[in-house]
Amino acid sequence: GAVVSQHPSRVICKSGTSVKIECRSLDFQATTMFWYRQFPKQSLMLMATSNEGSKATYEQGVEKDKFLINHASLTLSTLTVTSAHPEDSSFYICSAISQGPVGYEQYFGPGTRLTVT
């Protein structure tokens, strides 16, 4: 089956620093990946669509200069949280599109818990 990994699984950083989160499709190629953010007891909020070889498409209200997305290959997308602040502390989840039993499905990574102190 389609497997998506994320690294790191947990990260703690100081306010003002930058953090990079990697999302990899392990056994398939993904031209499109999505980045979500999830606050405690809330649902997933789509941040941006990452397209291989082109610029990411950001959802309304998401600062593209703060959340840098690079989709340099068909198996890797990275999200860099720049100048992190405590309010950026959240669970970040990526997903990748692959052909599944019911058509194109989103396969989710295990998530990255970011804590900004």
Add this chain to the structure above:
Amino acid sequence: GQNIDQPTEMTATEGAIVQINCTYQTSGFNGLFWYQQHAGEAPTFLSYNVLDGLEEKGRFSSFLSRSKGYSYLLLKELQMKDSASYLCAVNPGGGNKLTFGTGTQLKVEL
């Protein structure tokens, strides 16, 4: 805009049946997904409906009525491990983006 509503919390007894409802109002419709998410983990795919009717998959079934903008997820023979958040998500069309509902936290008790 897109609007997807689910109950916030539900409680059910082990061995029982529970139905989790989802209503949606979206700019378009190209399929509805149900995901299960345990705390601190990524969502896992449960079901997909694009046509009206019931899709059955073991202990889990999902129903869709496009005219009513309504779906439900039915869980039978509940087990303690079914305690999780259940997310309803709609593909409004024009790509593979999904819009998620707020999620329903299900607690299964003895």
